[in-house]
Amino acid sequence: MTVDPFIEAEKQSGHNVKRACELLKVSRTAFYARRTGNPGPRAVRDAELTGQIAAVHQHSRGTYGAPRIHAALQRKGASCGRRRVARLMRAAGLQGRHRRRRHLTTIPDPRAAFRPDLVLRDFTPDPTAIDTRWCGDITYIPTAEGWLYLATVIDIASRRVVGWATADHLRTDLVADALKAACRQRRPTHPVIFHSDRGCQGGFNRSSQHLVIV
Template identity: 85%
Template sequence: MTVHPFIEAEKQAGHSVKRACELMKVSRTAFYARRSGLPGPRAVRDAELTKQIVEVHAKSRGTYGAPRVHAVLMREGAGCGRRRVARLMQAAGLQGRHRRRRHLTTIPDPRAAFRPDLIVRDFQPDRTGLDARWCGDITYIPTEEGWLYLATVIDIASRRVVGWATADHLRTELVADALTAACRQRRPTRPVIFHSDRGCQYTSQQFAALATQFRVRLSVGRTGQCWDNALAESFFSTIKRELLDTSAWPSRAAARTAITATELLKYKLSWTTACTNELRCSASEILQLACVNCENVNYPALGQGPSSSRPASCPEWATAVSSTYASP
């Protein structure tokens, strides 16, 4: 605790500075040096970091907390600790988004047929394995009209949302529409594994028949194990924190419009939000994730899948390569 503000108050009140310094056991020289001196190197550095933190926080639309802001600063070359970032964010009145209380959407069917887990928590990105493994899940959005439910289909290889659907119910038609949208958009040329939880929508006979029609092999995780579908859970955590929980939605149509317009469903995931192991990507993972924006989705003819090659002139890919090999 510093005593200089007390001495300053005594001085403003017309009392003796000498007597106040003697009582507080500090020298008058130190008091006047602090009173009239320039900010120290640490204070100057704190001001610079605060400015950078405010910019990063604003770019994230007010969603990033101290860990993710610290990760961005470290990637930009700003040497600082996470606790220092947390202290400066608190002093500036900044904080990240927090999740609301969870609403139950996974209702298992005890009579459902057994299906194996073909993913086994292997959600590593693979730029050569597009349209080979998908995963999906259902989440909820509260509106003034009632719940709006969102079902997604994500390509594990590229982190792209390749299909999605919304509805005001939790019937099988919701997940069936999402899978149909994914198959019609991507048009895979080989059987695809689709991984989900054991919700009754995904284990129903109707969904199994649709999967057979599209040559999709169904895979399910264990009951009560969210880590078995970690990629889908991570995506929902991000979109809720950065979009769906940022405001109250007056209607289902308003929420649906916001979801349609969000960049997360336009396949423009940043490196920080794209990786399931957030903030701890290795150099090889960054190389694999860096170019999700320019993954080719050109379909020259019906039945031909997307090309896995990337244009050599892609600036994001070149930046990722150069920054990765330049790192120690």
């Protein structure tokens, strides 16, 4: 749909054509060129640039936005400004893909008490040490209704998930529920070392490691 009739109507009403073109994001030179049926040099150059922009955008599989397309055109020797590229992309309905903002997952809790390294940084599998060392972590899952948090408990010896729980919060209950599920599933007959980071999200008793007495 062309906006030229609206601009023409504004002009006939005595309003400022320049202001109308700015509000509708239309080149004033292009408007007058179309009005007279003789496109000016800027309109011709815009058409050429739009073709080059579309080619670069397609080559990038639709991932490049205005900054990267502008850089690509500059490397090819094209003389144009970044704002001009952005304007022509908007006019052509082209846009790049934005990386999803990373969700900060681990925030050390300054109030967390220090605990000794009971596993001595040894996370190698050991079939003879089943249910002696567990470790836990929380995964952030984006959904249409917000973030879903998945807490897992893994047996270090077998690297199998032995317990898990989900929730829409990061309170201690989330990790506790996952640990309870692991105890119900495995039913260990002796104390188990549970290892986790010292993040404040869902921190179990605010400690990095502790014994699970069963």
